[in-house]
Amino acid sequence: MAKSKPNSQSIKRRDFVKSSIAASSIFIVPRHVLGGLGYTAPSDQLGLAAIGAGGKGAGDIRNASVNGRERVVALCDVDSSGGNGISRSIKKFSDAQFYDNFKKMFDKEKDIEAVTISTPDHTHAAAALYAMERGIHVYVQKPLTHNIYEARLLTEMAREKQIVSQMGNQGASNPEQLQIQKWILDGRIGKISKIEIWTDRPVWPQGGKIPAADASAKPEGFNWDQWLGPAQETPFIPNMHPFNWRGWWNFGTGALGDMGCHLIDIPFKALGLKYPTDVECSVGSVYEKMWTANYYPEGCPPSSSVSLHFDPTEINDIPMQMTWSDGGIKPFHPDLLPADVPIAPNGVLMIGEKGVISCDAYGEDAKLYVKNEAVVESEKTIVNEPEFGHQRQWVDACKAGFNSPEHKALTSSFDYSGPLTETVLMGNIAIRSYLLRSGSGREMEFIGRKKLLWDGEAMKIKNLEEANQFVGRAYRKGWELT
Secondary structure (H helix, E strand, O other), rough: OOOOOOOHHHHHHHHHHHHHHHOOOOOOHHHHHOOOOOOOOOHHEEEEEEEEEOOOHHHHHHHHOOOOEEEEEEEEEEEEEOOOHHHHHHHOOOEEEEEEEEHHHHHHOOOOOEEEOOHHHHHHHHHHHHHHOOOEEEEOOOOOOOOHHHHHHHHHHHHHHOOOEEEEEEHHHHHHHHHHHHHHOOOOOOOOEEEEEOOOOOOOOOOOOOOOOOOOHOOEEEEHHHHHHHOOOOOOOOOOOHHHHHEOOOOOOHHHHHHHHHOOOOHHHHHOOOOEEEEEEEEOOOEEEOOOEEOOOOEOOOEEEEEEEOOOOOOOHHHHHHHEEOOOOOOOOOOOOOOOOOOOEEEEEEEEEOOOEEEEEHHOEEEEOOOOOOOEEEEOOOOOOOOHHHHHHHHHHHHHOOHHHHHHOOOOOOOHHHHHHHHHHHHHHHHHHHOOEEEEHHHHHEEOHHHHHEEEOOEEEEEOOHHHHOOOOOOOOOOOOO
C-alpha cells in the first residue's frame, strides 16, 4: 500500500522541530508546536465566557470547557464575595478576566465566541439577547426565560442571527429518552390520553411573605444593581441570593421553572407536542388566621396543580391532558401500574390504552408496564462525561457552525426549548391569574379561577384579558427588551 503524502502543515512542523533541536541541544519545543493526544491548538479552541460562574454556573462553564480543551476568556458574576462558590471558578480559570457586569465584559472582551448563562431566571433573556446581538453563541440555563414573551424573542433571534443555542435541561441528552420515544413510536402502550408530571419542589422558602429589604446587610463585593437586572427596583433583600429567589415572581418562576423543563421535556419531545390549547390550575393555601387564607401575590404558592390540554399530533393522534403537581403532591397509581411500585419524588407517567411508561427526572429509570407482560426497563447507556455531554455537544456544535449536523443534533436548541419553555410557563400564567381579584370587602371577586383559553401563535389568553399581563413583564428602566 502506498504511503499517504504528508500535508504541508505536518512538513512545516517537522522541519521546525528538526531545526530547533539542531540549533540547541537544550531547546524545549513548546506543546503548542508538538501537539499531542487529545490536545487542541489555541487556534482551534472556542473562546468561552460565563455569566454566572458560581453554583450551577461553575458546573456549566467547567463542562463547556471540556477539561481544558476549550479556552475560557472571561468570567462574569455579580458576587465576588464568595457566597456562591465563585472562587473555585476563578481559581480553575486563572487566566480568565473577571467582571461583575456582563455588558462591560462583552464590550471589552472581543475573543468571546460562546457564553454560558447561569443566572437567576429574571436575567436570562437580558444576558442572552445582549450576547446574540453580537453574534455570540449561547447556552442558557433552564427555564430559558422568565416569561413567554422572552422565550419567543430568544427563539426568533437565535434563528435570525444564526446562533447555536442550547437550554440547560441536561436530561434532554440522556440516551434513556430515546428508549421512551421508541416505545411510543412502536405503539407499545397504544394511544396516550393522559400525562402525569410531578415534583417535590419547592425545597426553598415559598408561600409566605417576602423577606424585608435591608440595604445595610449587602455584602462587600455584591453588585445588587446588576443582580436585579430587569426586575422592579428594590433595596437589597438578605438571603435572596444565591437560591431563595426562586419563589418570588419578581425574580423566579417557582417549582415549574425549576423542574418543568426537565420533566415536561420528556413527553413534549416523545409525543411531538406543540402549544397547549388551555390551562387551568388550583393552588394550596396557608391559613395564619381563621377563615382567611394568606394572600401574597408577589410570591409563588406553597403547592399547585395545573392542567394543560394538547391537540393530537403526528405521533399520538388523540387529544391529551397533562397534569402538573408540585409541593410534594404525587399522582395516584393508574391502571396497569402495579400497586407496589413506589411513586418517586419527581417523575412522569404517560398513560396509554394498553400500558404505562414511567420515568424519574431527566428521563432516568424508564420503565414500561403492559398488561400481561413483565416489566420492561430501558437499557442503561453509560455516558462517561458529566450531564450526558449536554454542554460539550453544544460546544462541538458552536465550532461546527449554525445548521451543521452537530447543531441539528442538539437536543435542546431554542427552536425546540423555546416552545417547551412557553408551555412550562403557561402554568405560571394560570397560577398568577388564580390570585387576581377585583372589588373590595364582600364584593371582592377572584376573576382568574377558570380555564384559560390560549392562542399559542399570538401568545394571548383569549377569555381573560387581565391574565395577559403575565405573558411578559414590566422592565426596569435601562433593561427594556426589544
